Amino acid sequence: MKRSKFIKKSCAFVGVSIIAPGFLLESCKKKSSSSGPNVNFDIDLTATKYQSLNTVGHYVYKDGVIVAHTSNGFIALSKACTHQGCDVTYSLSANDFPCPCHGAIFTDTGSVHSGPANKSLKKYTVTKNGNILTISG
Ligand code: FES
Known part of the structure; x- marks a missing residue:
């Protein structure tokens, strides 16, 4: 894998890891409404x-x-x-x-x-x- 492709994929993984907990918290909030x-x-x-x-x-x-x-x-x-x-x-x-x-x-x-x-x-x-x-x- 080329270095630039590796960096793009790594950034996408980190981005998903940062955003996902926000979605999880949002779905928890909906359960109590x-x-x-x-x-x-x-x-x-x-x-x-x-x-x-x-x-x-x-x-x-x-x-x-x-x-x-x-x-x-x-x-x-x-x-x-x-x-x-x-x-x-x-x-x-x-x-x-x-x-x-x-x-x-x-x-x-x-x-x-x-x-x-x-x-x-x-x-x-x-x-x-x-x-x-x-x-x-
Ligand atoms: S449990 Fe399915 S509509 Fe009420």
């Missing part, structure tokens, strides 16, 4: 469409959000699984949010409990005033 739409809406718990939410263990979807009546109160998370976008559900027995498509499980904070998803669901603020739930975030 969350995903979901910005929303601000009300749910009337007396409306026929949402009456089921009065029972612990039930959940509804609205505007890209799953609103669940969990054993710890009302929880609202973005509904689209961060793996491939299927709608997550709520499991009262496990108190978590499983995805029916490939088995990812999210906690009630929206963080990933088990993959294949590697990005959290967005968690929304839920306030209750009488029979009205307000979901925002």
